[in-house]
Amino acid sequence: MSTNSIDSLLHESRRFPPTAEFTAGAIAKPELYDEAKADRVGFWADQARELLHWHKPFTQTLDWSSAPFAQWFADGELNVAYNCLDRHVEAGNGDRVAIHWEGEPGDSRSITYAELTAEVKRAANVLAGLGIRQGDRVAVYMPVVPEAVVAMLAIARLGAVHSVVFGGFSSESLRSRIDDASAKLVITADGGWRKGKVFPLKAAVDGALANGTSTVEHVLVVKRGENEVEWTEGRDLWWHDEVGKAEPEHEAQGFEAENPLFILYTSGTTGKPKGILHSSGGYLTQVASTHRNVFDLHPETDVYWCTADVGWITGHSYVVYGPLANGATQVMYEGTPDTPHPGRWWELIQKYKVSIFYTAPTAIRSFMKLGREIPDAFDLSSIRVLGSVGEPINPEAWIWYRDVIGAGTAPIVDTWWQTETGGIMISALPGITTLKPGSAQVPIPGVKIDILGEDGTRVDPPQGGLLVVSEPWPAMLRGIWGDPERFKETYWSRFSKGDVWKYFAGDGAHVDSDGDIVLLGRVDDVMNVSGHRLSTQEIESALVSHPIVAEAAVVGAADEATGQAVVAFVILRSDQEKAQTVEEASTLLRAHVAQQIGAIARPRQVFVVAELPKTRSGKIMRRLLQDVAEGRELGDTTTLTDSSVMQIITDKLK
Numbered sequence: 001m002s003t004n005s006i007d008s009l010l011h012e013s014r015r016f017p018p019t020a021e022f023t024a025g026a027i028a029k030p031e032l033y034d035e036a037k038a039d040r041v042g043f044w045a046d047q048a049r050e051l052l053h054w055h056k057p058f059t060q061t062l063d064w065s066s067a068p069f070a071q072w073f074a075d076g077e078l079n080v081a082y083n084c085l086d087r088h089v090e091a092g093n094g095d096r097v098a099i100h101w102e103g104e105p106g107d108s109r110s111i112t113y114a115e116l117t118a119e120v121k122r123a124a125n126v127l128a129g130l131g132i133r134q135g136d137r138v139a140v141y142m143p144v145v146p147e148a149v150v151a152m153l154a155i156a157r158l159g160a161v162h163s164v165v166f167g168g169f170s171s172e173s174l175r176s177r178i179d180d181a182s183a184k185l186v187i188t189a190d191g192g193w194r195k196g197k198v199f200p201l202k203a204a205v206d207g208a209l210a211n212g213t214s215t216v217e218h219v220l221v222v223k224r225g226e227n228e229v230e231w232t233e234g235r236d237l238w239w240h241d242e243v244g245k246a247e248p249e250h251e252a253q254g255f256e257a258e259n260p261l262f263i264l265y266t267s268g269t270t271g272k273p274k275g276i277l278h279s280s281g282g283y284l285t286q287v288a289s290t291h292r293n294v295f296d297l298h299p300e301t302d303v304y305w306c307t308a309d310v311g312w313i314t315g316h317s318y319v320v321y322g323p324l325a326n327g328a329t330q331v332m333y334e335g336t337p338d339t340p341h342p343g344r345w346w347e348l349i350q351k352y353k354v355s356i357f358y359t360a361p362t363a364i365r366s367f368m369k370l371g372r373e374i375p376d377a378f379d380l381s382s383i384r385v386l387g388s389v390g391e392p393i394n395p396e397a398w399i400w401y402r403d404v405i406g407a408g409t410a411p412i413v414d415t416w417w418q419t420e421t422g423g424i425m426i427s428a429l430p431g432i433t434t435l436k437p438g439s440a441q442v443p444i445p446g447v448k449i450d451i452l453g454e455d456g457t458r459v460d461p462p463q464g465g466l467l468v469v470s471e472p473w474p475a476m477l478r479g480i481w482g483d484p485e486r487f488k489e490t491y492w493s494r495f496s497k498g499d500v501w502k503y504f505a506g507d508g509a510h511v512d513s514d515g516d517i518v519l520l521g522r523v524d525d526v527m528n529v530s531g532h533r534l535s536t537q538e539i540e541s542a543l544v545s546h547p548i549v550a551e552a553a554v555v556g557a558a559d560e561a562t563g564q565a566v567v568a569f570v571i572l573r574s575d576q577e578k579a580q581t582v583e584e585a586s587t588l589l590r591a592h593v594a595q596q597i598g599a600i601a602r603p604r605q606v607f608v609v610a611e612l613p614k615t616r617s618g619k620i621m622r623r624l625l626q627d628v629a630e631g632r633e634l635g636d637t638t639t640l641t642d643s644s645v646m647q648i649i650t651d652k653l654k
C-alpha cells in the first residue's frame with residue numbers, strides 16, 4: 001500500500017464542482033443514481049436494452065443461483081460485432097470515422113464504420129474458412145494497428161473467443177497462453193513500430209510454436225513492419241492475401257448472452273498468469289454504459305482517444321468494445337509517446353481535435369517531468385474530458401493534468417477497475433460529481449462497493465481496509481479459464497459467507513469523510529509498474545529458471561515515474577559466485593527476465609546478496625526487502641531467523 005499515501009492528499013484540498021454549462025449538456029443525469037438505487041438489477045436491464053441490439057430479447061436479467069458463477073441476460077441473444085459495426089451503418093452512420101489510426105513512422109488511415117464493417121465481414125469469412133467456429137480460441141499477438149481491432153471483431157462475430165497477448169510479451173509468455181487456451185489459430189503481424197524501430201512479432205510466434213506440439217493449425221500474418229519473416233508453408237498465411245480474396249458478405253448470427261467473448265491473461269499472486277474469462281451481453285452492456293456516462297460521450301461530435309494498447313483490458317473495453325458499441329470516433333496510435341519527438345501525443349490531439357483523452361498516471365508523470373513547454377506548444381483546446389486509469393493518480397499529477405492538458409477546466413475522471421471487473425467500477429461522473437484530486441470517488445450507478453476490515457466487518461471512515469464488490473455486476477469475470485477452483489479461491493473465499501458472496505479485489509482503500517473512496521494500492525504480491533500488473537512470484541520464477549540463480553525475491557519498490565518498479569534480490573549458486581562480477585550477473589538477469597516474460601517485467605535493479613531475510617517458518621520477508629529497495633529505515637526484524645541478515649544486506653548495498 002505504498003503508491004498513494006493519505007498524507008499526499010493533505011497537500012491538495014481544492015474541490016472542483018462541475019460548471020453549470022457542462023452539467024446542462026452532460027450525458028449522465030443524476031437520476032441514474034436514483035434509478036440504480038431503487039432497482040439495481042433493473043437498472044442494468046434498462047441499460048442493456050437501451051444501448052445494445054438484441055437478436056433475441058432477454059427476459060431474465062440476473063441469475064445468481066450458481067454464485068459465484070453469474071449469468072446476465074441469459075436467455076437473450078446478441079452478436080457483439082453487429083453491435084459494434086453493422087447497426088451503426090444501418091442507422092445511417094456508415095460515413096462516420098470509427099478509427100483515425102496513426103502509425104509511429106507518420107503514416108495514417110481514417111476508417112469509417114462502413115469500411116470497418118466490410119473489413120470485419122471479409123475477415124470473418126476467412127476465419128470461418130480456416131475452421132473457426134463458436135467457442136474456438138484464437139490468439140491475437142499484434143501491434144496497435146486497425147487489423148488488431150478487425151481481428152478481434154471478426155472472432156467475436158463468429159462467436160469464437162479471442163485471447164489477445166500484448167505484443168511486448170516474450171515468445172515464452174505467448175507460448176504458455178496459447179497452450180493454456182488450446183488456441184487453434186494465431187493472428188499476428190510481421191512486426192510493429194516502436195521507438196523508431198520495427199520489433200518482430202512473427203518470429204516470436206514461430207518460437208512459441210517451435211516444439212510442434214501446439215494446437216495451432218494456422219498463423220495469419222498482417223504485413224506491417226515489412227521485416228523479413230520465416231515462413232512455414234501450409235501453416236502460415238498472409239492476411240492481405242486471404243482477406244483480399246474473401247467473400248464480402250457475412251451475416252451476423254445471434255449468440256447467447258453468456259457466450260464467452262474473450263480470455264485475457266493477467267498476473268496474480270502465484271507464478272502462473274490467470275486466464276480471465278469474459279462473456280458477451282453483460283460485458284458489452286457495462287462497457288458501453290460506462291464509456292458513455294463516464295466520458296460524457298457525444299458520438300456525433302466527440303473525438304475520443306484512449307492510449308492503451310489493445311493487449312490490455314483497457315484496450316479491450318475502452319478502445320475496442322465500449323467506443324465501437326457507442327459508435328464513437330476515436331484515435332489509435334501505434335507507437336511510443338516520445339517518437340520521433342516528445343510532443344507526439346499532443347501533436348495528435350491537435351491534429352484530430354481530440355475531445356476526450358484517457359491515459360495512465362505514469363504517462364502523465366513522465367510528461368510532467370519534461371515540463372509544460374512541450375504540451376504548451378500545441379493547440380489542445382479541443383479537450384473537454386480527461387480520464388486516468390491503472391493506478392492511483394497522485395494529486396500533483398492530477399492538478400498538472402487538468403491545468404496543462406485540460407486548460408484548467410476539463411473534468412478528470414479517475415477510473416478504478418480491473419481486468420476481472422471488465423469495466424469501470426469506481427469513478428466520478430462528469431457534470432454531476434464534484435471532483436476531488438487523489439480519490440477515484442464513488443461507485444458507478446449499479447455497482448456496490450464496500451471497504452472491509454480483516455474480520456469482514458465494514459470499517460468506518462477514515463480507517464483503511466480491503467475493497468470488495470458486494471453485488472454481482474454485468475461485466476464481471478465469469479471465471480478463470482480451465483480453473484473454477486482457483487476462481488473461487490482467489491476472489492470469493494476471503495469474505496463470502498453462506499450465500500452472501502463478496503468479491504475481493506486485492507486492493508486496499510479507505511473512505512474519507514465525504515464518502516469518497518481513496519485507493520491505496522495492492523495488498524497482495526501483485527505489483528503495479530507503469531499501470532501494468534506484474535506478479536512478484538512470476539518474476540521470481542523467471543529468475544530462478546536461470547542456471548546461475550539459487551534463490552530470488554522480488555519486490556515492487558516505490559518509483560517516482562512508474563509508480564512501482566521491480567527490484568530483485570538474488571542469491572547466486574555457490575559455483576557461480578566467483579565466475580562473474582555482481583554487475584555482470586545483474587545485467588544478465590535483467591535481460592533474462594525480459595526474455596522470459598517481456599521487457600515490461602525487466603527489473604530496475606538486481607541485487608546479488610548472500611542471504612534473504614526469512615521468518616522461522618521459511619517465508620521470505622518481502623516487506624523488509626521493500627524497505628531496503630526504497631531506502632527506508634528497516635521495519636521490525638524480530639521475526640527473522642537471523643536478524644543479522646538484514647544488516648549484512650544493507651551494509652553490502654551501501
Ligand code: WTA
Nearest residue numbers: 389390391392414415416417418419519533
Ligand atoms: C490498479 C487496469 C487506483 C488496482 C484497468 C487494480 C487503480 C489494478 C486504478 C488492476 C485507479 C487500476 N486507482 N488503482 N484509478 N485503476 N488500478 O487488471 O490496483 O491491469 O487492482 O486493470 O490496477 O489492473 P488491471
